[in-house]
Amino acid sequence: MTQSDTRNRKFVLAQRPTGEPDASTLRLETEDVPVPGKGQMLLRNAYLSLDPYMRGRMSDAPSYAAPVAIGAVMIGGTVAQVLSSDVAGFAVGDWVQAFGGWQDYALSDGTGVINMGKSPENPSWALGVLGMPGLTAWAGLTQIGQPKAGETLVVAGASGPVGATVGQIGKILGLHVVGIAGGAAKCAHVVDTLGFDACIDYKAGGFPGALKAAVPDGIDIYFENVGGAVFDAVLPLLNPKARIPVCGLISQYNATALPDGPDRLNLLLGTILRKRMTLRGFIVFDDFGHLYPEFAKQMGEWVKAGKVQYREEMIDGLELAPAAFVGLLRGEAFGKRVVKLAV
Amino acid sequence: MTQSDTRNRKFVLAQRPTGEPDASTLRLETEDVPVPGKGQMLLRNAYLSLDPYMRGRMSDAPSYAAPVAIGAVMIGGTVAQVLSSDVAGFAVGDWVQAFGGWQDYALSDGTGVINMGKSPENPSWALGVLGMPGLTAWAGLTQIGQPKAGETLVVAGASGPVGATVGQIGKILGLHVVGIAGGAAKCAHVVDTLGFDACIDYKAGGFPGALKAAVPDGIDIYFENVGGAVFDAVLPLLNPKARIPVCGLISQYNATALPDGPDRLNLLLGTILRKRMTLRGFIVFDDFGHLYPEFAKQMGEWVKAGKVQYREEMIDGLELAPAAFVGLLRGEAFGKRVVKLAV
Numbered sequence: 039m040t041q042s043d044t045r046n047r048k049f050v051l052a053q054r055p056t057g058e059p060d061a062s063t064l065r066l067e068t069e070d071v072p073v074p075g076k077g078q079m080l081l082r083n084a085y086l087s088l089d090p091y092m093r094g095r096m097s098d099a100p101s102y103a104a105p106v107a108i109g110a111v112m113i114g115g116t117v118a119q120v121l122s123s124d125v126a127g128f129a130v131g132d133w134v135q136a137f138g139g140w141q142d143y144a145l146s147d148g149t150g151v152i153n154m155g156k157s158p159e160n161p162s163w164a165l166g167v168l169g170m171p172g173l174t175a176w177a178g179l180t181q182i183g184q185p186k187a188g189e190t191l192v193v194a195g196a197s198g199p200v201g202a203t204v205g206q207i208g209k210i211l212g213l214h215v216v217g218i219a220g221g222a223a224k225c226a227h228v229v230d231t232l233g234f235d236a237c238i239d240y241k242a243g244g245f246p247g248a249l250k251a252a253v254p255d256g257i258d259i260y261f262e263n264v265g266g267a268v269f270d271a272v273l274p275l276l277n278p279k280a281r282i283p284v285c286g287l288i289s290q291y292n293a294t295a296l297p298d299g300p301d302r303l304n305l306l307l308g309t310i311l312r313k314r315m316t317l318r319g320f321i322v323f324d325d326f327g328h329l330y331p332e333f334a335k336q337m338g339e340w341v342k343a344g345k346v347q348y349r350e351e352m353i354d355g356l357e358l359a360p361a362a363f364v365g366l367l368r369g370e371a372f373g374k375r376v377v378k379l380a381v
Numbered sequence: 382m383t384q385s386d387t388r389n390r391k392f393v394l395a396q397r398p399t400g401e402p403d404a405s406t407l408r409l410e411t412e413d414v415p416v417p418g419k420g421q422m423l424l425r426n427a428y429l430s431l432d433p434y435m436r437g438r439m440s441d442a443p444s445y446a447a448p449v450a451i452g453a454v455m456i457g458g459t460v461a462q463v464l465s466s467d468v469a470g471f472a473v474g475d476w477v478q479a480f481g482g483w484q485d486y487a488l489s490d491g492t493g494v495i496n497m498g499k500s501p502e503n504p505s506w507a508l509g510v511l512g513m514p515g516l517t518a519w520a521g522l523t524q525i526g527q528p529k530a531g532e533t534l535v536v537a538g539a540s541g542p543v544g545a546t547v548g549q550i551g552k553i554l555g556l557h558v559v560g561i562a563g564g565a566a567k568c569a570h571v572v573d574t575l576g577f578d579a580c581i582d583y584k585a586g587g588f589p590g591a592l593k594a595a596v597p598d599g600i601d602i603y604f605e606n607v608g609g610a611v612f613d614a615v616l617p618l619l620n621p622k623a624r625i626p627v628c629g630l631i632s633q634y635n636a637t638a639l640p641d642g643p644d645r646l647n648l649l650l651g652t653i654l655r656k657r658m659t660l661r662g663f664i665v666f667d668d669f670g671h672l673y674p675e676f677a678k679q680m681g682e683w684v685k686a687g688k689v690q691y692r693e694e695m696i697d698g699l700e701l702a703p704a705a706f707v708g709l710l711r712g713e714a715f716g717k718r719v720v721k722l723a724v
Contacts, residue, residue: 094655265647284654290647299642304608304633306646311627311662312437319654 041082041142041380046071047356048141051106055096058292058367063096064112064140064360071143078145079125081118083138086356086377087165088363089115093291103321112140115170116379117154117161131156135164140359142379166199166374167341167348170322173333175203175261177326178283182318183259187212190253192272195263196237197224197349199374200285204261205234206346213259216252218268220369227372231347246271265289273306276313284319291367349373354381384425384485384723389414390699391484394449398439401635401710406439407455407483407703414486421488422468424461426481429699429720430508431706432458436634446664455483458513459722460497460504474499478507483702485722509542509717510684510691513665516676518546518604520669521626525661526602530555533596535615538606539580540567540692542717543628547604548577549689556602559595561611563712570715574690589614602626608633616649619656627662634710692716697724 041047045068052065074080095113098105106113116138120128125148128134133154138144154164166172178200179185191208195201196217205228208215217228217237225237236252238245249271256277262269266289276282310317320326340346351373353362359377366375384390388411395408417423438456441448449456459481463471468491471477476497481487497507509515521543522528534551538544539560548571551558560571560580571580579595581588592614599620605612609632619625653660663669683689694716696705702720709718 262650265650269647269650284650287647287651287654290651293647296643296645296648299644300639301642301645302639303645303649304612304630304636305639306649307605307608307612307627307660308630308633310660311630314662314664314668316659316661317650317653318659319657321657325657 042071044071045069046141046143048111048139049356049359050109050111051096053108054098054105055292057294059093059096059360059364061360066357072145074122074124074145077124078147079123079128080121081116081134081136081138081144081146082121082380083116083118083142083144084133084378084380085117085162085165086138086140086359086379087115087170088353088359088366088371088375088377089171090286090288090291090367092363093367113137114140115165116144117164118144128153133158133161135169140356142356162350162352162376162378163341163348165376166350167203167346168334168337171199171374172203172337173326173330174285174322175200176207176333176337177322177329178261178285178320179204179207179259181326181329182283182316182320183261183281185211185213185259188214189258190214190216190255190277191259191261192216192218192249192253192257192275193234193261193263194218194268194272195286195288196228196232196234197372198263199348201261201263202228202232202349202373203346206232207340208259209233209235210340210345214253214255216249218249218264224372227349231349233347240268240271250275259283261285263288273309276309276315278313278315280313280315282315282317284317288367288369351375353377355379385414387414388412389484389486391454391482392699392702393452393454394439396451397441397448398635400637402436402439402703402707404703409700415488417465417467417488420467420490422466422471422491423464424459424477424479424481424487424489425464425723426459426461426485426487427476427721427723428460428505428508429481429483429702429722430458430513431696431702431709431714431718431720432514433629433631433634433710435706436710456480457483458508459487460507461487471496476501476504478512483699485699505693505695505719505721506684506691508719509693510546510689511677511680514542514717515546515680516669516673517628517665518543519550519676519680520665520672521604521628521663522547522550522602524669524672525626525659525663526604526624528554528556528602531557532601533557533559533598533620534602534604535559535561535592535596535600535618536577536604536606537561537611537615538629538631539571539575539577540715541606542691544604544606545571545575545692545716546689549575550683551602552576552578553683553688557596557598559592561592561607567715570692574692576690583611583614593618599623604628605630607631616652619652619658621656621658623656623658625658625660627660631710631712694718696720698722 049064135152191213196219228237263286265287478495539562568580606629608630
């Protein structure tokens with residue numbers, strides 16, 4: 039389906055999912071394109087980002103951010119074009135990075151919107167390596183990971199937009215970088231294209247042993263995107279004074295109950311104590327948003343120079359977004375999943 | 382038993398304990414007082430510190446420090462007097478702070494030994510508020526806790542030498558301070574003498590609810606000494622961006638197996654993520670030893686001015702040390718347990 043000039047398609051949250059989202063979670067609605075008021079601009083969304091954090095917003099469990107209300111449009115980062123503007127600093131035809139949501143059109147007063155100018159080279163990359171996932175990778179690694187050349191970095195979700203960027207920055211900074219990804223194709227990409235020193239397939243037999251063999255000097259930094267069995271394999275390999283930026287736990291987002299015992303909570307605390315480790319959770323814009331300009335300049339240079347590679351998986355059409363999101367949570371994405379709305 | 386001028390009594394590690402140490406763990410031996418060689422000094426231990434970390438050194442589980450060897454003297458911090466010296470900077474009659482072990486006499490080449498001069502006011506306090514436990518409290522709170530006036534600090538083991546000091550420093554720095562201790566007498570001491578805003582008895586019924594009521598604004602810093610049920614009560618009360626210096630887990634040191642499930646390891650990781658918390662384990666001399674001079678100056682002033690109170694529980698005689706240590710692990714100590722050797 040193509041975008042209409044007069045009607046706005048939008049996915050609203052129909053009900054909160056138990057476990058994996060399904061067809062009853064989101065509902066497609068149409069309405070007239072909204073009319074901007076004074077001090078507002080009208081955006082036509084061109085690209086919608088799909089990100090694991092969205093699962094959290096579907097739930098009303100206590101979290102760092104308010105849940106999406108039942109009946110409200112599902113939130114999401116977008117790259118859009120300005121159709122009309124009563125906001126200083128934004129003109130018709132400008133490309134912008136915004137939180138336009140799972141819909142064709144959005145109104146904005148400019149808060150949190152970044153102007154990308156009239157002709158950005160790869161507009162959708164602002165949803166990946168040059169945007170939130172890129173900042174997440176850069177800030178989490180540099181600010182929490184505190185990398186020192188020669189150390190060993192292990193990155194979960196290594197073929198995803200955050201993990202791929204973390205590992206490539208790690209190589210630029212002189213680290214020994216080992217990725218973890220699901221499947222031989224992703225692992226080949228991580229090593230051959232992204233330049234990691236090694237990549238271990240967590241779906242293959244003997245995963246913990248293969249990981250151990252790949253980090254002969256232990257692990258100094260573990261960039262956590264995944265949790266579950268991947269964390270279990272990493273934990274005994276961590277070195278004293280290891281740093282763990284806790285960025286995501288995609289393996290746990292659809293969990294409906296705690297796994298069976300034994301209870302390893304105090305085991306983890308004891309490991310933190312004995313190994314003098316640092317674990318720190320972060321939400322990128324809340325914790326490191328003030329570093330965005332520094333990030334944008336540095337990452338822009340790296341991407342332009344070909345030092346950081348970036349892979350997108352384009353989903354053609356808003357109507358495919360819900361299924362693509364469920365697949366993302368299942369680990370089926372290969373690169374950054376972006377929904378192209380203007381098809 | 383009094384100290385002999387010619388014979389050295391020492392407790393050696395007879396066998397590694399399973400669970401709680403017992404009569405078979407340590408063995409009392411006697412030998413001639415050792416003769417110092419070139420570049421050595423002979424110390425007569427006056428006070429021996431009892432500390433929870435010693436339990437870890439009895440085991441050969443992977444840890445931050447090598448275990449005590451079977452047959453070797455049990456390690457421990459001591460305050461001693463110099464009997465003879467071939468070490469620059471140490472003269473006969475000087476009081477020193479050293480790691481002299483569970484014995485009457487020790488040899489030293491001066492490494493890691495601090496000279497306290499000829500007539501320190503309270504020599505044994507160098508094993509508590511003015512020594513390792515004090516530095517642990519001060520460094521853990523200020524360096525990892527990153528306290529800001531008006532925040533809420535919760536301190537486990539609040540009547541112990543570390544916890545008591547953490548909370549009193551917290552009050553000096555303008556925090557709302559709530560202690561957790563075992564029993565009404567300890568809690569009364571924590572509030573009435575140490576000046577905490579409140580103290581919750583973890584042995585009393587309704588502990589989690591009482592703790593919750595004592596922290597109406599949630600918990601910004603939790604100084605972890607205990608683990609187990611105390612941590613379980615703290616976890617849901619932690620605020621976003623909470624900091625947790627992980628200093629000790631006394632409730633877990635004698636554990637021989639993981640508790641029954643469900644497995645809450647990923648629950649803890651998820652809480653770290655959602656609340657953007659920082660957990661950091663530390664070993665005080667390894668991580669913060671370089672801050673000792675700054676600590677000693679500051680704490681010396683506070684103690685002299687009466688701003689930091691200190692309670693000792695003196696155990697009279699080396700032969701009572703093993704039972705006193707087991708009691709310490711059971712939470713029976715009320716204040717800093719020190720063994721007086723020169724009785």
